[in-house]
Amino acid sequence: MFMQFYYGEGxxxxxxxxxxxxxRQESEHTIVIRQIVNNLESEFVIRLQQFEQDFHxxxxxxxxxxxxxxxSKGNINLTIQQQTMQLISLAFCQSQQFIMLLNxxxxxxxxxxxxxxxxxxxxxxxxxxxxxxxxxxTVLS
Numbered sequence: 001m002f003m004q005f006y007y008g009e010g011x012x013x014x015x016x017x018x019x020x021x022x023x024r025q026e027s028e029h030t031i032v033i034r035q036i037v038n039n040l041e042s043e044f045v046i047r048l049q050q051f052e053q054d055f056h057x058x059x060x061x062x063x064x065x066x067x068x069x070x071x072s073k074g075n076i077n078l079t080i081q082q083q084t085m086q087l088i089s090l091a092f093c094q095s096q097q098f099i100m101l102l103n104x105x106x107x108x109x110x111x112x113x114x115x116x117x118x119x120x121x122x123x124x125x126x127x128x129x130x131x132x133x134x135x136x137x138t139v140l141s
Contacts, residue, residue: 012076012084013069015139019062019091022132026098027055029125033102037118039111044101051098058091085140092136095129102126 030052034045065084069076102122105112112118 011139012081013066015088015135016062016066016069016084018132018135019088020059020066022095022128022135023055023059023062023091026095026125026129026132027052027059029128030055033105033118033122033125036121037105037109037111037115040105041109041111044105044109047101051094051101054094055098058087058094061087062091088136088139092133092140095133095136099126099129099133102129 030048034040034048040048065080065087068080072080102125106119106122112122
């Protein structure tokens with residue numbers, strides 16, 4: 001995993017780095033699923049496309065916060081801290097909802113059931129999202 005090294009002990013910077021990375025991964029994962037299960041039911045395709053956009057948006061916000069923290073040279077005000085925690089919470093919930101969609105695809109999609117590679121890939125993707133949830137949960141608690 002790629003980690004940026006501009007932070008010293010800054011936990012907010014670290015979680016934002018993780019968020020940037022994992023939200024990009026989750027966005028790309030929506031594409032992988034649509035490519036592997038090329039006959040996926042349209043309701044799932046639409047929901048995956050929406051998640052792709054949402055993940056990309058959160059990734060972009062994380063980058064903006066990273067840039068703000070860099071420019072502040074470590075003097076992070078309370079507002080930025082609170083906004084970052086809200087973003088972490090949003091990203092956490094977003095990944096939970098994505099996992100719910102992945103589980104739904106595995107249980108309800110005929111196209112996924114008929115594709116032996118789909119279950120392996122989707123389960124791998126789910127574990128990666130669960131990993132990000134674990135990181136976010138640690139920061140939030």
